[in-house]
Amino acid sequence: MSLDAEVIPLDTARRQGTPEPDGLLDRGLAFLRRRLAGDYEVDEFGFDPEFNGTVLLPLARALYEHWFRVEVSGIENIPSGGALVVANHSGTIPVDALMLSVAVHDHAGRDLRLLGADLVYQVPVLAHLARKAGHTLACPADASRLLAKDELVGVFPEGFKGVGKPFAERYKLQRFGRGGFARTALESGVPIVPAAIVGAEEIYPKIADLRSLARLLGLPYFPITPTFPLLGPLGLVPLPSKWLIRFGEPMPLDGHDADDPAAVSNVTDHVRETVQRMLNETLELRGPAFL
Amino acid sequence: MSCIPAAAARVVLVTGVSRFLGARVANTLQSDPGVERVIGVDTVPPTASLGRTEFVRVDVRTSGIAETISSARVDTVVHLGLAPLGAGSKEPNAVGSMQLLAACQRSPDTRKLVVRSSAAVYGSSPMDPAVFTEPDEPVEAPTSGYARDAVEVEGHVRGLRRRRPDLVVSVLRFANFLGPDVDSPFTRYLRMPVVPTVLGFDPRLQFVHPGDGAEALRRMTVEDHPGCYNVAGDGVLLLSQALRRAGRPYVPVPSPSLSTLGDLGRRFAGLSGFSPELLRWLTYGRVIDTSALVRELGWRPEYSSEEAFAEFAASDGGMLDRLGAVLGGGRP
Numbered sequence: 074m075s076l077d078a079e080v081i082p083l084d085t086a087r088r089q090g091t092p093e094p095d096g097l098l099d100r101g102l103a104f105l106r107r108r109l110a111g112d113y114e115v116d117e118f119g120f121d122p123e124f125n126g127t128v129l130l131p132l133a134r135a136l137y138e139h140w141f142r143v144e145v146s147g148i149e150n151i152p153s154g155g156a157l158v159v160a161n162h163s164g165t166i167p168v169d170a171l172m173l174s175v176a177v178h179d180h181a182g183r184d185l186r187l188l189g190a191d192l193v194y195q196v197p198v199l200a201h202l203a204r205k206a207g208h209t210l211a212c213p214a215d216a217s218r219l220l221a222k223d224e225l226v227g228v229f230p231e232g233f234k235g236v237g238k239p240f241a242e243r244y245k246l247q248r249f250g251r252g253g254f255a256r257t258a259l260e261s262g263v264p265i266v267p268a269a270i271v272g273a274e275e276i277y278p279k280i281a282d283l284r285s286l287a288r289l290l291g292l293p294y295f296p297i298t299p300t301f302p303l304l305g306p307l308g309l310v311p312l313p314s315k316w317l318i319r320f321g322e323p324m325p326l327d328g329h330d331a332d333d334p335a336a337v338s339n340v341t342d343h344v345r346e347t348v349q350r351m352l353n354e355t356l357e358l359r360g361p362a363f364l
Numbered sequence: 365m366s367c368i369p370a371a372a373a374r375v376v377l378v379t380g381v382s383r384f385l386g387a388r389v390a391n392t393l394q395s396d397p398g399v400e401r402v403i404g405v406d407t408v409p410p411t412a413s414l415g416r417t418e419f420v421r422v423d424v425r426t427s428g429i430a431e432t433i434s435s436a437r438v439d440t441v442v443h444l445g446l447a448p449l450g451a452g453s454k455e456p457n458a459v460g461s462m463q464l465l466a467a468c469q470r471s472p473d474t475r476k477l478v479v480r481s482s483a484a485v486y487g488s489s490p491m492d493p494a495v496f497t498e499p500d501e502p503v504e505a506p507t508s509g510y511a512r513d514a515v516e517v518e519g520h521v522r523g524l525r526r527r528r529p530d531l532v533v534s535v536l537r538f539a540n541f542l543g544p545d546v547d548s549p550f551t552r553y554l555r556m557p558v559v560p561t562v563l564g565f566d567p568r569l570q571f572v573h574p575g576d577g578a579e580a581l582r583r584m585t586v587e588d589h590p591g592c593y594n595v596a597g598d599g600v601l602l603l604s605q606a607l608r609r610a611g612r613p614y615v616p617v618p619s620p621s622l623s624t625l626g627d628l629g630r631r632f633a634g635l636s637g638f639s640p641e642l643l644r645w646l647t648y649g650r651v652i653d654t655s656a657l658v659r660e661l662g663w664r665p666e667y668s669s670e671e672a673f674a675e676f677a678a679s680d681g682g683m684l685d686r687l688g689a690v691l692g693g694g695r696p
Contacts, residue, residue, distance in 0.1 A: 111608030117600050117651050118494045119568045194490035194648075197564020201602075204568070214493040214500070 118215070119204030122184065129206050130178060133171040140313050141272060143172055147320035148180040155223040155263045156323060157216075158185065159254060159344055161246055161352055162235035164273035165296045168311060169236075173227060173270060174206070176318045186219050187227040188212075192293070213257050220261035227268075228254045230341075233293040239282070243274035244356055246349045252341035259331035264323035265344055269351035272316030275362045277301070314362050319355045321347060375401045375473075376585060377438040379424055379464060380445035381414065382406035384545045385480070388578040389442060390417040398586050403436055405429065406445075424460035430467035433474065440476040441468055442585055446517055447480070447510075457513040465517075465524050468531070476532040478584045479521055483537045483570075483594060484511035484641060488648040497653045498537070498592050511641045518592075534584040539596035539652060542571035542672045544679035549642050555680065559607055560625060563616040566604050567649025570596040573667035573675065580657070580665070589660050594652040597669040603646065610677040619647060 104127060107113055115121045137143050151158070160173060170187055177185040188211035194200045209215045211228065219226050229235060230249040238247060258265050279296040287295035301308030324344065329336040376393055380386045381404030394402045394416040402417040404410065410419060422428040424445055433441070443464055446457050468474045486492070487502035506512045518535060525533045540550050553559065572595055580595050607614045617625065623643055630637030638646075658664045667675065 109608060111605040113605070115568070115600055115602055115605070117568070119566075119600065119602065119649075121602075191491045197562075200490065200564065201566035205566075209494045210491065212493050214495075214497075218493075218495060 115205070118186070118207065118209050118219070119201070120184070120186070120207035121205040122207070125184070125206050129202065130175060133175050134179070136168070136311075137172055137175045140311070141172065141276075141316040143176060143272070143316040143318055145176045145180050145318045145320075147322075148176075150266055150320040150322050151177065151181040151183065151225065152264060152266070152323055155220045155261065156225055156266050157220065157254060157258045157261075157263055158225065158227040158266045158268050158320070159348060160227065160229055160268035160270055161244075161348055162229035162231045163238070163243065163270070164236060164311075165277035165279045165298065166311075167229075167236050168276060169270045169273040170208075170227075170229070172273070172316060173268065173318065177225065177227075181225075183225045185227045186224050187229075188216055190232060211253075213253060216254075216257045217261055220257070220263050230254050230345075237279065237282075237294040237296070240274070240278035240280055244271070244352050246345055246352070249341050249345045252337045255326075255340040255344065256331050256337045259326055259329055259337065259340065262326075264325050265340075266323050267321040267344060267347045267351060269319045269321070269348055269355045270316070271318075271352065271355045271359050272314045272362070275314035276311035278312070312363070315359060315364060317355050317359050319351055321351050374399045374440060374586075375403070375436055375438045376440045376442060377433060377436070378402060378404045378417070378442045378444060379429075379460075380406055380443075380447055380480075381417065381419065382408050382410040383444070383447060384543075384547065385447070385541065385574055385577055385581075386410075386444045387412045387414060388574055389444060389581050390414050392578045392582045393417075393442075393585060396582065396586055401436070403432065403438065405432060424464050426463070429464055430470065433467050433471050437473045438471065439473050440478070440585055441474060442478045442480075442581060444480045444581075446482070446514060457510065458516050461513075461517040462520055465520050469524055469528055474528075474531065476585070476588070477521070477524070477534070478581060479517070479533070479535045480581070481518055481535050481537045481592075482510065482514045483539050483596065483650060483652045484645070485514045485518060485537060486650060486652065487511065488567075488641075488644040488650050490648055492648065492650065495651045495653045496594070498594060498656055506641055509639045509641045532588050532590050534589050535592040536580060536584065537592065537594050537652065538577055539570040539572045539594075539669070541574050541577060542676045543574045543667075544675060546574060546676065549639065551676065553638070553642070553646075554607075554610070554612065554676075557613075559612050559614040560617045560622055561603055561607070561614050562622060562643070562647045563618045565619075565647045566602045567646055568600045568651050569603055569606065569645075569649055569669070570600055570651055571669045571672040571676075572597050572665060573672040576665035576667055576672075579663075580661070583661050583663065587661075591656075591660070593657040593660065594654050595657055595665070596652050596654050597665045597667050597672050598654075599668045599670050600651055601669050601673055603649070606673055609673065610680075619643065 113123050174185045177183055184207050187208040189208050193203050216226055231247040234247040277298045281297035283295040376399055378386055378390050381390050390402050390404045393399050404414055404417045405420045405422045407423050420432055445460055468477055486496045487504050487506045489504040491503040626638030
């Protein structure tokens with residue numbers, strides 16, 4: 074406290090001399106100083122809100138605003154407490170996860186804690202960036218722990234089957250796993266918020282899959298798109314499709330029993346149908362894919 | 365709550381008493397009014413003063429330990445001999461623990477056993493849940509070194525509990541100890557001139573201060589808290605964050621080169637090298653949930669992970685200046 078008292082006059086003196094641009098520079102330097110000194114907090118999942126808000130989200134936001142021109146609707150459907158956002162997954166490379174995070178962060182003012190495949194946590198760099206962005210492994214223990222802390226948790230029940238499906242099957246939901254997400258929501262007593270992401274299907278249209286190469290590299294698939302690997306690294310640039318993200322009304326799950334497999338499967342089917350219906354409606358609303 | 369003070373006439377045997385934790389526990393216990401006698405055993409003589417504690421130099425791998433237990437009518441055994449010693453420490457850990465547990469089983473006086481285990485029993489893998497609770501099984505069971513010893517010893521302890529249901533058995537799974545007097549593979553790693561980290565990974569780490577460790581062990585010894593508990597300071601530090609706070613220079617190295625580097629260090633520079641379990645921990649990290657301990661004892665470690673690390677860094681001369689700068693930078 075006594076330290077603060079000494080710091081304040083210095084700071085104001087500097088501010089009087091040179092107002093705005095230096096303020097930005099000062100803040101940038103202060104940020105760098107904090108980062109270099111390790112002077113920040115992470116939660117038990119490794120979530121680093123400062124790094125996420127200052128470095129990761131702005132990078133994703135550039136794509137979000139200028140490349141994909143994402144439009145969001147139904148943001149009022151995101152409750153203030155714990156909830157499970159269930160969305161469709163597509164795009165060959167899961168860029169939709171990033172865009173969904175930006176949409177929730179910028180419009181609802183909340184951090185979306187996504188549940189990712191274990192592959193994410195085996196890949197160098199991706200592993201710790203995913204944790205720093207607040208995401209964690211898709212397992213019931215982590216999901217329940219986050220929901221118990223009233224966090225907003227996001228999940229893509231289709232997993233790799235969704236993100237790696239061929240272009241011909243675009244906007245057709247794949248199987249929703251074994252309904253683990255429904256059981257977790259039931260156990261935690263939180264509502265499910267269905268979400269439809271339109272636009273991700275066109276960013277890397279997957280027209281073929283080199284299965285043997287994928288197996289060799291330990292990947293779930295090895296995509297061939299019109300530009301990759303034909304144009305080399307340039308083929309990694311996503312096509313600039315127009316995106317719409319829509320959140321549906323929270324689905325209350327009262328009266329269902331988490332231990333009853335029939336109830337879990339009912340909820341799973343119901344959520345899947347809702348997301349598919351929202352997808353169809355939103356897709357029609359969007360019109361042409363690249364305009 | 366089972367905080368009933370255990371029966372009178374307390375003779376406590378502490379194994380591994382010559383190491384940093386053993387000395388602290390022995391000193392804490394001997395100042396406890398309920399404890400009559402503290403007998404410390406280890407294979408090497410203690411470096412720090414043990415005060416009122418009677419030291420017996422005995423190898424736990426031999427039958428000498430059984431004689432000590434029966435002749436002193438030991439009623440409580442605090443087993444701290446299970447500790448990471450670096451490469452080739454298999455023998456004293458696993459074999460010694462077996463001898464000790466067998467002696468406890470045979471002795472009619474023994475009524476309580478407190479075992480120092482480690483969070484290493486959970487392993488470290490990319491498929492781990494973010495936070496481990498006590499009933500969790502490792503996703504990939506540890507296959508080598510200290511972690512496997514700990515798993516094995518916990519197995520023997522479970523066996524003993526089945527054969528002697530009258531015993532009060534507490535098992536504490538500690539996060540990595542970190543404080544001024546701690547010497548472990550991890551502190552030796554931190555003291556390297558340039559610290560190599562695993563390229564592309566930034567593990568979540570937790571630490572526990574030896575003072576808190578000793579206090580948890582004391583409570584387990586003088587009160588009855590049967591069961592298995594995770595022990596760690598609150599909060600989580602990332603490895604990169606910890607190294608920056610300590611002002612340690614570090615360089616990310618691809619993980620295969622890192623183990624080669626460790627081997628070279630062991631062969632030519634007399635360093636301890638990187639055990640596979642240390643490497644896995646430095647890649648994937650591990651976080652344990654301590655709410656069961658806090659609930660049971662109505663107590664939580666005084667030092668957070670962050671403070672335990674700061675204490676360690678401050679005690680290390682080379683780290684001092686930079687840390688001062690960090691703290692001076694002002695966290696309220």
